[in-house]
Amino acid sequence: MTLTELKYIVAVAREKHFGHAAEACFVAQPTLSVAIKKLEDELGVIIFERGGSEISTTPLGAQIVAQAERVLEQTAAIREIAKQNKDPLVGQLRLGVIYTIAPYLLPQLVKTMIERVPKMPLILQENFTTKLIEMLRQGDLDAAIMALPFPHPGLLVQPLYDEPFVVAVPRQHPWAQHAAINSNALKAETMLLLGNGHCFRDQVLEVCPEMSRFSTSGDGIARSFEGSSLETIRHMVASGIGITVLPTASVPDMQEQGGMLRYIPFEEPVPSRRVVIAWRKSFTRPQAIEAVRQAVLACNLHGAQMLPDAQPEED
Numbered sequence: 001m002t003l004t005e006l007k008y009i010v011a012v013a014r015e016k017h018f019g020h021a022a023e024a025c026f027v028a029q030p031t032l033s034v035a036i037k038k039l040e041d042e043l044g045v046i047i048f049e050r051g052g053s054e055i056s057t058t059p060l061g062a063q064i065v066a067q068a069e070r071v072l073e074q075t076a077a078i079r080e081i082a083k084q085n086k087d088p089l090v091g092q093l094r095l096g097v098i099y100t101i102a103p104y105l106l107p108q109l110v111k112t113m114i115e116r117v118p119k120m121p122l123i124l125q126e127n128f129t130t131k132l133i134e135m136l137r138q139g140d141l142d143a144a145i146m147a148l149p150f151p152h153p154g155l156l157v158q159p160l161y162d163e164p165f166v167v168a169v170p171r172q173h174p175w176a177q178h179a180a181i182n183s184n185a186l187k188a189e190t191m192l193l194l195g196n197g198h199c200f201r202d203q204v205l206e207v208c209p210e211m212s213r214f215s216t217s218g219d220g221i222a223r224s225f226e227g228s229s230l231e232t233i234r235h236m237v238a239s240g241i242g243i244t245v246l247p248t249a250s251v252p253d254m255q256e257q258g259g260m261l262r263y264i265p266f267e268e269p270v271p272s273r274r275v276v277i278a279w280r281k282s283f284t285r286p287q288a289i290e291a292v293r294q295a296v297l298a299c300n301l302h303g304a305q306m307l308p309d310a311q312p313e314e315d
């Protein structure tokens with residue numbers, strides 16, 4: 001039994017597909033499949049049911065996968081213990097950031113980190129919240145910047161800032177000159193949303209729950225469309241397909257008049273998201289986490305309300 005084999009079964013349990021798990025582990029599918037079969041033969045148990053289009057975990061297999069996750073987390077802890085006698089601000093830090101934050105935060109954050117802690121380069125990973133959490137628990141990341149809510153047993157979470165949402169409309173839209181928009185008005189509009197997997201999509205659907213029905217029903221194509229990124233959606237809005245909701249940090253200038261879009265604040269209560277930094281409880285470089293937190297607080301993110309006095313939280 002090897003740590004690599006344990007990593008493979010955790011990936012398959014998450015992806016429910018051998019091919020997708022192999023891609024996530026950066027190996028060929030036959031390599032992953034052979035390794036898992038070898039582990040099953042060694043243990044004398046079947047971990048995965050292989051019938052049908054989706055792989056499922058057997059009851060005993062689920063227990064083995066859960067234990068494998070704990071072993072991988074403890075392995076990461078051993079690596080951290082080995083670093084305890086080193087300068088916590090020397091050496092690379094592996095930082096994950098969700099897709100809807102990274103493009104707007106990282107340009108300022110990286111510059112600030114280089115100025116403040118030049119001997120602690122950032123190894124950056126953009127991904128979905130669920131993937132970043134898994135990478136944290138397996139020790140593939142040291143910390144991650146994400147938006148609440150998400151499950152975080154075994155993790156410490158410290159708030160960074162609150163970020164309001166705004167409405168983006170084409171410049172010729174009837175709302176273009178409005179001072180503010182009531183969130184209830186969105187249900188009468190064609191909405192552009194991020195695809196499944198993006199937590200910001202879920203947060204927008206909380207603002208306008210009616211869109212959840214349209215985005216999942218067969219008759220909803222005229223009412224909601226999906227984009228792969230906020231920038232793609234921004235271009236679709238400019239072309240007149242519909243409107244969207246954006247986090248304020250993604251808006252370069254709320255008062256912009258020469259562009260293709262108009263940005264309109266929400267009426268009170270203004271919907272927003274809380275952005276946090278998360279790390280394993282066993283991580284032994286809290287000074288490194290604090291260095292990243294202070295660098296984020298020093299960033300000038302449009303509309304963000306920084307939370308300098310927020311304390312770490314845990315489940």
